[in-house]
Amino acid sequence: MRQLRLATVSAALCTAAALGLTVPPVAAAVPHQCSYLSSGSRPTITVGDTGAGVKQAQCLSNAWGGEPPKLTLDGAFDSVMLKKIEWIQGCHGLPASGIIEDRTWQVLYHPVLDCYDPYPA
Numbered sequence: 001m002r003q004l005r006l007a008t009v010s011a012a013l014c015t016a017a018a019l020g021l022t023v024p025p026v027a028a029a030v031p032h033q034c035s036y037l038s039s040g041s042r043p044t045i046t047v048g049d050t051g052a053g054v055k056q057a058q059c060l061s062n063a064w065g066g067e068p069p070k071l072t073l074d075g076a077f078d079s080v081m082l083k084k085i086e087w088i089q090g091c092h093g094l095p096a097s098g099i100i101e102d103r104t105w106q107v108l109y110h111p112v113l114d115c116y117d118p119y120p121a
Helices: 002-017 027-035 052-061 077-092 103-111
Strands: none
Touching: 027 052, 052 077, 077 103
């Protein structure tokens, strides 16, 4: 499944480039811009939590394109952030728990270029 997704994304990027469309930069460079925690520090975070870990997750989640709003880097895990985290989890086939744990940190640091799940209204 992952290979199929990568092949599809690669084909889409090549087609976009061939048509002269602007291709967004790869999101892999973004984690270096988010320096509120070291990349090795991945605390479990949930709604109501505050602090540097939340700010790191907010920054990383802003690397995602599409309809979701950019999160304010205020270090507060609120309902807007919960909705976005659940959406990101669903994009990767993770349970949409809204809890940021090891698997969710992994996808935050390594986002897919696009998600075909509609963002919840």
